[in-house]
Amino acid sequence: MILTFASKGYVVSAPDYAGYNVSKHLDHPYNIPSELANYSVDMLRATKELTKKLKIMTDSKLFLTGWSEGGGAALATHKAIEQKYSKEFNLIATSPLAGPYDLPSMFQSDTLDLEGDDLGENAGIYNWTLYSLLKFSNIDVPLEKVWNYEVKSSLDALSPPSSKLSEIINLPFLQEIIMNGDNEELSSVLEQLNLISGWTPKAKIMFHSGKNDDIVPHFNTLNAYNRFKMVGADVTLYEYNGDHYTPDLEYLTTTIKDFGKLSRQK
Numbered sequence: 001m002i003l004t005f006a007s008k009g010y011v012v013s014a015p016d017y018a019g020y021n022v023s024k025h026l027d028h029p030y031n032i033p034s035e036l037a038n039y040s041v042d043m044l045r046a047t048k049e050l051t052k053k054l055k056i057m058t059d060s061k062l063f064l065t066g067w068s069e070g071g072g073a074a075l076a077t078h079k080a081i082e083q084k085y086s087k088e089f090n091l092i093a094t095s096p097l098a099g100p101y102d103l104p105s106m107f108q109s110d111t112l113d114l115e116g117d118d119l120g121e122n123a124g125i126y127n128w129t130l131y132s133l134l135k136f137s138n139i140d141v142p143l144e145k146v147w148n149y150e151v152k153s154s155l156d157a158l159s160p161p162s163s164k165l166s167e168i169i170n171l172p173f174l175q176e177i178i179m180n181g182d183n184e185e186l187s188s189v190l191e192q193l194n195l196i197s198g199w200t201p202k203a204k205i206m207f208h209s210g211k212n213d214d215i216v217p218h219f220n221t222l223n224a225y226n227r228f229k230m231v232g233a234d235v236t237l238y239e240y241n242g243d244h245y246t247p248d249l250e251y252l253t254t255t256i257k258d259f260g261k262l263s264r265q266k
Contacts, residue, residue: 001067001252008256011051011058015043019154027154030132031069031100033076033195040064040077041085063259064094067251068216068244071099075195075205075224082202092262093204095255098216098244101224103129103193106217122215123163130169131157137189145173196227204234206258208251210242 006012017039019028029035044062051058062081066074074096081089100106107130119126131151134141143151148170151157160168191197205228209221218239225237238254240247 004252005065005256008260010063010259011047011056013040013043013047015039027132027135029136030154031072031103031129031193032132032136033072033193034080035136036069036073037076037080040073041080044089059263060090061092061263062089063092063262065096065255065259066099067097067248068099071096071216072101072195073099075099075101078201078203078205079195079199083199091203093206093259094201095206095208095251095258097208097247097251098210098213098221099195100129100216100220101195102220104190105219105223107190117165118163119165120163123160123165123168124158125215127160127168128154128157130174133189133193139189146170196224200231201228201233201235204236204262206236206238206255208238208240208247208254210240210244210247212242213244215244 002012002014017028017036018026050056064074064077066072074094078091078094081091130146131154134143134146146169148168149156149161162168165171207221207225209218211218221237221239225235228235236258238251240250
């Protein structure tokens with residue numbers, strides 16, 4: 001995808017988040033919006049400096065896109081730029097696919113009622129998200145009480161010994177502090193993962209989502225689209241009959257087309 005956008009004449013800034021490459025000794029802040037936005041903004045700054053050093057001529061128009069965690073990162077970066085860096089960047093539009101924009105609803109939905117149900121390949125993804133939430137929130141929740149096995153790192157969370165939620169996690173404890181909101185501090189942190197409340201986007205957003213997505217449920221995109229539409233934002237919704245992966249080509253070609261139209265506007 002990076003090469004595809006580059007082949008269309010875009011200068012592409014693709015951040016290598018903490019936890020990878022030279023920073024592999026760090027925990028990756030999986031699905032933590034503020035962290036991902038900070039990395040993305042820093043990478044955009046570095047990219048601007050590089051284009052100056054290499055004497056590459058560009059215009060000032062900025063477009064953001066991403067898929068899955070990258071979709072959440074794109075919307076988080078959109079929000080950060082408009083709220084904190086609007087004088088630094090000329091943001092035109094964001095086009096994310098299948099991002100976790102409404103994580104509180106995911107945590108507080110029936111996901112935590114699936115005691116005994118097999119989550120299959122999604123178990124590690126959900127487990128990693130939960131680990132990151134606890135790791136980067138600095139709240140006093142003992143990890144040994146959350147999991148039924150030893151979890152000391154992102155890799156431990158991503159590779160659970162079972163795909164059954166009840167065998168991985170101490171569900172009664174987790175339901176008590178998250179679903180019932182007994183831990184006010186955790187509830188507050190969880191709400192900070194919400195990318196759709198408390199602001200009105202100014203630049204255009206084109207949401208993409210597969211209606212049969214069983215990894216990042218489709219309601220994330222629907223909730224985001226409906227919320228932003230209600231507050232008067234310029235939003236478009238592209239829905240596909242596929243799952244988390246199958247809309248990738250349509251999303252890519254549609255995003256290139258939409259960005260192209262916007263880039264030609266004065």
